[in-house]
Amino acid sequence: MRYFIGAGAFCIYFIFVNMLFGYACPSMIFVGLPCPACGLTRAGLLFLSGNFAESLKLHPLFVPVVAFTACAMAVKHMKPEKAEMLKTFTIVFLLIFISVYIFRMVKLFPHHAPMVVNSNSVLHNIINLIEKRS
Numbered sequence: 001m002r003y004f005i006g007a008g009a010f011c012i013y014f015i016f017v018n019m020l021f022g023y024a025c026p027s028m029i030f031v032g033l034p035c036p037a038c039g040l041t042r043a044g045l046l047f048l049s050g051n052f053a054e055s056l057k058l059h060p061l062f063v064p065v066v067a068f069t070a071c072a073m074a075v076k077h078m079k080p081e082k083a084e085m086l087k088t089f090t091i092v093f094l095l096i097f098i099s100v101y102i103f104r105m106v107k108l109f110p111h112h113a114p115m116v117v118n119s120n121s122v123l124h125n126i127i128n129l130i131e132k133r134s
Contacts, residue, residue, distance in 0.1 A: 014041075023118060032121030036101035039114035040065060058114065061100055068093050 018024040027035035043059035044066075046052075055062055072090070075082050108115040118124070 022120075028118045028121065030122045032118040032124050034105075034109070034115050036097055042114065061097060064093075064096075 014024045017029070021029045023029050024041070025035055025038055027033055028038065037059075039059035040062055043055045043062040046055035046058060047062055068089070072086055075086050104115050110117045
């Protein structure tokens with residue numbers, strides 16, 4: 001039941017914030033830079049609609065994220081004694097995630113979606129405001 005409440009809260013947040021700012025990612029809203037997960041939602045939607053190649057281009061880790069999350073939840077609930085092994089897999093997965101993010105920032109940023117700059121972010125607006133006053 002907790003997962004459904006969490007998923008519902010996330011959906012409400014996602015819809016509300018996306019309508020308000022045009023992005024749901026706090027990194028894009030406040031800093032204007034893509035986060036490591038940027039593009040995962042769109043990659044998921046493309047994957048579910050059968051556009052597997054486009055999904056892979058948008059975020060190559062969508063399928064591994066889903067698989068890892070499902071396995072982690074299953075291990076946690078069915079075999080609590082394997083929790084220590086799950087920590088190791090989580091660390092390895094996070095290192096892979098960060099490596100893919102660095103690669104995407106080097107190769108795709110700032111010209112290929114979703115690795116773009118949000119020039120309407122809070123930080124950019126503050127910088128523009130300061131520049132106008134000086």
